[in-house]
Amino acid sequence: MKALKVISILVVMALMLTGVAAFRAPARAQTDSPSAEGSIIIYSPELGEVGPGAPLANETDLAMQGTGWAAEGISAFKTFKPYGWGTLTRKYAASEAWVHAPLVATSYLNGVAQKLRYVEFCAKSSNGVSTKPITLDVWNNTGKTSSDAIAWPADNAYHCIGKTYATPAFHQSVGISVKLHFANGTDTITLYKAWARMGP
Structure with missing residues (x-):
């Protein structure tokens, strides 16, 4: 039920930001192919x-609050x-x-196709030396557009991991x-905001 409520809120936010017309835009051929180029940045506010x-x-930057994360195999x-x-x-044992995270993103804004320029998520580990995020994958609908290893800092600070797109x-x-x-x-990882930057 919570997931349905979160999805409903995200849809309403997207409609408010882009207007209903953006969701009725006709299908158009895209000449841009998703690019795995770019770099990973890590910083700590x-x-x-x-x-x-x-x-x-x-x-435009569009963010998701850290309560929107979903687990793959939540029983684990x-x-x-x-x-x-x-x-x-937290997991039951080492694993x-x-x-x-589904990100709110504009596909078309005022009739102009929007492109993904940057994505980011933030997290904090109770034991950053051993327990940490290790991979970031980015998706375009059903297709993976990039997969990057994360060199998580060996500390317990709040960090943000971003992926920039050269193309x-x-x-x-x-x-x-x-x-x-x-x-x-016993170690924990807290997941915070995630967001995307879109532009023409």
């Missing part, structure tokens, strides 16, 4: 490090609990697990998947 900066005038988690600020996760590409929809590595059954 807690440590005073600077992220990607403000969007350009023709770009000892804890998967959303709070107002994010989702606390890996995927979590997923921005049109995406029908945007989703991210993050593979989490747990060293034991």
